[in-house]
Amino acid sequence: MSAILSADDLNDFISPGVACIKPIETLPATAPPHPDCSNTTEQQLEHEVILDGLPGSTNTTATPNAPAEISLTDCLACSGCVTSAEAVLVSLQSHAELLSVLDAAPGLRVTPQRNGNEEKGVGAGVGAWRVEGLENPDSKLFVASVSPQTRASLAAAVGGNLSERDAGRMVSQLLMGEGGLRAGGRWNNAFTWVTDTNAAREACLVLGAEEVLAESTTQVAKPILTSSCPGWVCYAEKTHPHVLPHVSRIKSPQALMGTLLKTTLSRVLGISPDRIWHLAVMPCFDKKLEASREELTDSVWNGDGQPGRGVRDVDCVITSKEILMLTESRGIDFFNLSKAPIPKSLRTPFPDPTLQNFIFPPRRTGQSDLVAGTSGGNLYYTLQYVASRHPGSKLELVRGKNADVFEYNVISASGEPVMKAARCYGFRNIQNLVRKLRPARPSRMPGGKVVGRRPVGKPAGLEYSYVEVMACPGGCTNGGGQIKIDDPVVADRKGLESKPGPLEQKQWLAQVDEAYFSAEDSETDDANESFVPSGGARGDEVGGISPSYIRDTLALWSSITGIDMDRLVSTSYREVVSDVGKDKASDTERVVQLAGKIGGGW
Structure with a gap:
């Protein structure tokens, strides 16, 4: 999504056939105004539709409303498009x-x-x-x-x-x-x-x-998918909510x-x-x-x-x-x-x-093993963590159909599989991943068979415990906000006289x-010299990081703030449902919906 995004060519990524619809939500005269409304009228509900920067109104006789202020939260709440969110965030x-x-x-x-x-x-x-x-x-x-x-x-x-x-x-x-x-x-x-x-x-x-x-966990289902890539998380929330668990x-x-x-x-x-x-x-x-x-x-x-x-x-x-x-x-x-x-x-x-x-x-212990990749090493550290608890185990790597798909196996000293995991970069590979995770559903035809993949964990489904998912091919060093070879500042410093090709x-x-x-x-x-390194001579280092030191530090942080550690380190996700193109709700339903939004929410 963002691997080729820049502020100069955002309009290239917004289809001219898709309008960004921001409701100017108003309430009937008998209801209290909603504090988040950017503009209101006392008699009726109106919507402002903005096409190519020109305001329009569904009511041609009424006085045109002022343009609504659109926040990034509004764009996150609408799955009608993805790239319009980037257009807003560039200014915010x-x-x-x-x-x-x-x-x-x-x-x-x-x-x-x-x-x-x-x-x-x-x-x-x-x-x-x-x-x-x-x-x-x-x-x-x-x-x-x-x-x-x-x-x-x-x-x-x-x-x-x-x-x-x-x-x-x-x-x-x-x-x-x-x-x-x-x-x-x-x-x-x-x-x-x-x-x-x-x-x-x-x-x-x-x-x-x-x-x-x-x-055992009541929050996350296996296989666990990484969440540090926001492009992947946004994509899952908008288009594949079945993977959110x-x-x-x-x-x-x-x-x-x-x-x-x-x-x-x-x-x-x-x-x-x-x-x-x-x-x-x-x-x-x-x-x-x-x-x-x-x-x-x-x-x-x-x-x-x-x-x-x-x-x-x-x-x-x-x-x-x-x-x-x-x-x-x-x-x-x-x-x-x-x-x-x-x-x-x-x-x-x-x-x-x-x-x-x-x-x-x-x-600071840097990342020295190429197997860890350039996206922080989530998968590689987990593999090391598992291997450290099984002395004599070894790591096997199997390359997938392209350079952004790898499968990893931790094999015990006796040759038994201990853990199976994978790395999946790029949206093309992610699409294959989410298809395999799609739950089975019954056929609509009488007597029809189950449609789709078998439940996760079965032979036809994913058998991984963990998958490192990143939206950008090549990982985070190839992120959309990184400096590129064809940027003028790099081209000038390198003396490039023509547009660089794939090799460059x-x-x-x-x-x-x-x-x-x-x-x-x-x-x-x-x-x-008075500091103690994070490895700290504790004897439990994995990849140069001591888990006990991390847990003790986080426990101290929790005690300083008075907030439970799980609240500090955890987050949540939700399906983003768009109302673009759906039937309009009645005035009463709209009032109920708006009342429910008071205090926040998407």
């Missing part, structure tokens, strides 16, 4: 929106209080920190998280065998450094913390593996990092979560869709589980390509940014020492992948 979440928020008011400043509660500069609990600027209601505390795929894409764009770590330092210099965003703008605002989503990724890997190995309930690294940052900072600093503004830099346009999900707001995981208008875990998502747009908008040359770590004078310690160690460890594009992606795997065991910029 973009580098221009980021600059607008930065220039809206002076940023909040956080400094430790010297009250005896510090441990080597790191405060402990509420009261150990002073937050300046709260008197301005528009002031925000700016935090950001950056994905390793984004750093790899930028490293390939810079060239010169630049490592993913050095590209990450350049991004930090842009968001935090003296020569970056703080050098311009109305208020010289910058980000207080820039984190690596690899911290949340490690937690997601452990949680995902434990979810697969759970002997199989989708993993573990949040993606982007969402988990957003929840971690906002809840911890809000609790420890004693400020409202809506005063914390979280930016995520991702390789995929569809991550904007994920950030807009109402399931990923505090009204769900900190409330009664019902979607509502809560505080989002991620306020804005920009892509790797938009990083270059951001620098161009501020007159900054990204390629000349310093590759040095942020100086200590500009760093603020995270307000909890244990979470500081988790988010900013002295060393393949070589370019290989450079991005090489940068992605260059992060093996890299030191972080916040290394401190």
Whole structure:
């Protein structure tokens, strides 16, 4: 869906025969107005249909209504189209929106209080920190998280065998450094913390593996399908709801990092979560869709589980390509940014020492095995996790019909199969997957046979325990928001005089992948000799990650926030049903429907 999407050619992906219909929902005069209505009339219900930007009305005699404001949530609620959602999100979440928020008011400043509660500069609990600027209601505390795929894409764009770590330092210099965003703008605002989503990724890997190995679960059916790709999740919700019981309930690294940052900072600093503004830099346009999900707001995981208008875990998502747009908008040359770590004078310690160690460890174990792929290694870690519990077992790999389909088998020392799993990238392969998961249904003909696949687990169905699903062929390093070989900035730097062909594009992606795997065991910029590595000499490391360390850290986070850990790390999905083209409801039915929407919902 988004692998070839860019802001310049969005209209190419919207069929001219499909109208985006946004009801201007009004109520009869005797009913109270709905708070989400963008425009109302007192006498009748009307709909505004917008074709090619021109408003029209089903009532030619009435005064035309003002154009309705369409939010990304509205587009997610309509399965009549997919790409119109991207058209809306480009304006709602973009580098221009980021600059607008930065220039809206002076940023909040956080400094430790010297009250005896510090441990080597790191405060402990509420009261150990002073937050300046709260008197301005528009002031925000700016935090950001950056994905390793984004750093790899930028490293390939810079060239010169630049490592993913050095590209990450350049991004930090842009968001935090003296020569970056703080050098311009109305208020010289910058980000207080820039984190690596690899911290949340490690937690997601452990949680995902434990979810697969759970002997019994009431939430997820086998085979379990990964949920970190929002393009795949959106596709399943709109077109194949029968697979939703199989989708993993573990949040993606982007969402988990957003929840971690906002809840911890809000609790420890004693400020409202809506005063914390979280930016995520991702390789995929569809991550904007994920950030807009109402399931990923505090009204769900900190409330009664019902979607509502809560505080989002991620306020804005920009892509790797938009990083270059951001620098161009501020007159900054990204390629000349310093590759040095942020100086200590500009760093603020995270307000909890244990979470500081988790988010900013002295060393980060990178992805070194090509079998893990470039999408975070969900499947590979689960396979390692299973193998670690069966000494002497080995991993067998069977290539599928194309390079984006692989089957994996964990075989015990005695030769018995322990686990069967698969990797499935690209929508063409995903379509084959969901067809195999379609449940059997009875024939409509009297005496007819069962139609469709047999139930999951039977010989004719899928026998996998786990499937890693990603919408983009090649995985996340080939995401739609990544910098491409034919982008002008890359073409100019490489001196390309003609449009690159398939061979050049393949070589370019290989450079991005090489940068992605260059992060093996890299030191972080916040290394401190007093920190304990996440492996922690615990003796239970799997792929360089200690499950017991992850569980202990998450338990601490839960105790800090006072929220059950399952609520913090889990999410949910729902079938998205469109009412486009269906019979209109009566006034009474519409009132009932609108009343049910008060407080949120799709």
